[in-house]
Amino acid sequence: MSDFDKITESPSLYDHLEGMEVSELLNFINDEDQKVALAVRESLPSISALVEAMVPRFLSGGRLFYIGAGTSGRLGILDASEIPPTYGMPHDRVIGLIAGGDRAIRKAVEHAEDDPEQAWKDLEAHSINDLDTLVGIAASGTTPYVIGGIRKARESGLLTAGITNNPGSPLARAAEIPIEIPVGPEFVTGSTRMKSGTSQKLALNMISTALMIRIGRVSGNKMVHMQLSNNKLIDRGTRYLVEHLGLSYEKAGEALTQFGSVQKALEHFKK
Secondary structure (H helix, E strand, C coil): CCCCCCHHHCCCCCCCHHHCCHHHHHHHHHHHHHHHHHHHHHCHHHHHHHHHHHHHHHHCCCCEEEEECHHHHHHHHHHHHCHHHHHCCCCCCEEEEECCCHHHHCCCCCCHHHCCCHHHHHHHCCCCCCCCEEEEECCCCCCHHHHHHHHHHHHCCCEEEEEECCCCCHHHHHCCEEEECCCCCCCCCCCCCCHHHHHHHHHHHHHHHHHHHHCCCCECCECCCCCCCCHHHHHHHHHHHHHHHCCCHHHHHHHHHHHCCHHHHHHHHCC
């Protein structure tokens, strides 16, 4: 018997869903979604504490790891994968790991989340050390893969945090910084890819974005270190230089090509 309330498994506030019109379903789902951001707001002190503690570690060469299973693992991988193109960081500074390995990104791997030892083995493959930060993500807060990784990481001197939608869960108790976001029952009972997953995505956005801003990867409100990997981003970078340096669009484009990033072009022209 668990000693905490499994909110994520509590019955939906709605019933007889199969008898509803599509418009009813969508309106009720939207009503529930509107509760998510308010629940995340309550967790801001914990998210802030994590970012504040992580910044000096990151600036000293530490990395940020996310671990999770299923939807939670995929959300961590999604957030990590967006850091290099958005902020020009190397791929090995923010890393997402999922129970079952990369094949679990697209297809569920049976029982992969049930091994409490596997996460640490996965982390050891990256030569994890005490400058690193580990964020475990589990809506239920009971996933053995995540809890096992967090416990071992904390014992090893890493900064640890746990994002969960069940306050008082084993994950919340295991992590140094629990980030508890009780969003209430899911529209479809137990379907934590819905409100719980949305809350996790919002929290991850905040963690990585605030971290990147604090370590200097944003100037003003611009992504000045973004990778210029397609025409849209090249155009965006060119317009940044037009705005900040007063160059013509053509000259700004030439400068961007010459220096390879918005930041390097800004630094050259502002000498």
